[in-house]
Amino acid sequence: MTAGGSPLLEQLVGDFEAECADLDARVSPLDTGAWGTPTPATGWDIRDTINHLAFFDADALLAVTDPDAFSALVQRVTVAGNDYVEQRTLEGRSFDPAQVLGRWRTGRVALAAALRGMDPGARVPWFGPPMSPASFVTARLMEVWAHGQDVVDALGQQRPATSRxxxxxxxxxxxxxxxxxxxxxxxxxxxxxxxxxxxxxxxxxxxxxxxxxxxxxxxxxxxxxxxxxxxxxxxxxxxxxxxxxxxxxxxxxxxxxxxxxxxxxx
Incomplete structure (x- = not known):
């Protein structure tokens, strides 16, 4: 990893942080019962949604900071042949909403910091093809926005469109x-x-x-x-x-x- 980043990468990381902050402001006031509100994603409630973002941010941080360890994770997941997303969703249900929210907040801050320091020409491994840091953070931004839409719909809210x-x-x-x-x-x-x-x-x-x-x-x-x-x-x-x-x-x-x-x- 090389320090420096780029203006484009900085802008995208800032957009990722802003999208996270918007979603955080929607879920942080919820009481424990409201975290169990079903979303349009079949079988998932709001806690499952935030947990999903938290554990994939953790995987993303591993991909950025230790590509070899991440590649080993992908290999283990492939060999196991089970539904990795479902497995991590079930694991997340052992945490109460405050713990899920805390893990998401801590993880996304660490991920943003790691992404800012990347060489723009590097390649980041993922569950699909490797990506540039700019494409990688864009994918994380898309995930937050898309799952945020599930939360918005579950809560019956409206969310204004932004330049992000x-x-x-x-x-x-x-x-x-x-x-x-x-x-x-x-x-x-x-x-x-x-x-x-x-x-x-x-x-x-x-x-x-x-x-x-x-x-x-x-x-x-x-x-x-x-x-x-x-x-x-x-x-x-x-x-x-x-x-x-x-x-x-x-x-x-x-x-x-x-x-x-x-x-x-x-």
Whole structure:
């Protein structure tokens, strides 16, 4: 690890911290009973959600600070062949909400500090392909935002969109090929143009301007699509072209097996 970081990495780590702080402010006032509120993620309550973030932050810190030890962890998980996420979820239920919250707070602070000191050109191992530090922290930011949406929905709250969504949308666009690969399929060669309206009037675009396939609409809605927090029918996205339609049906920005997605709200 080399000290120094980069302006981009610093910005992304700051966005990660801000997203964590927003979610922390929502769960910290909850009484013990409210931590048991079911979320839209089947079988998970709010405590499970925060525990999930805490234990993956711990794994992320290991990947950043001791790549060899993390690779050994991945090998053990692979050999065991059990559901690692389910195992850690069950472990987390032995902790009371205050302990879960404390572990999440301590772990994310340590992770942010470690990420800030990384060489921007380094590669960080993960459960999927290795990533640059910038991509790695973006993935953690996406996880906090997506699971934060589960908590927001569980509590019946509203959460305003922020400019931090640009990083989530960027990850969503860059994981188009992964959305196919995780399903054992090959991404079509046809490029897809992404045209999003940011929450403060910005226009964010990816892909060639002359692409025949286009997805356009609010950045929030695209982020909800690629994190599978809303069904396509509940989003104000315009999808034009066969390749864009196909991708929109399977878009997945998070690691792991193909997600089941969510049922339409109405």
């Amino acid at each position: 969504l640009r990083a989530v949308a960027d990850l969503g666009y860059r994981t188009r090929a992964f959305s196919y690969a995780v399903r054992g399929a090959v991404m079509p060669e046809a490029p897809v143009r992404l045209e999003l309206a940011g929450p403060e009037g910005q226009t964010w675009t990816w892909g060639p301007p002359d692409a025949a396939d286009v997805i356009s609409g609010p950045a929030l809605d695209f982020c909800l699509l690629v994190t599978q927090r809303r069904h396509r029918d509940d989003l104000a996205l315009t999808v034009r072209g066969a390749a864009a339609q196909e991708w929109a049906a399977i878009a997945q920005a998070f690691a792991g097996p193909p997600g089941a997605g969510r049922e339409p709200l109405s």
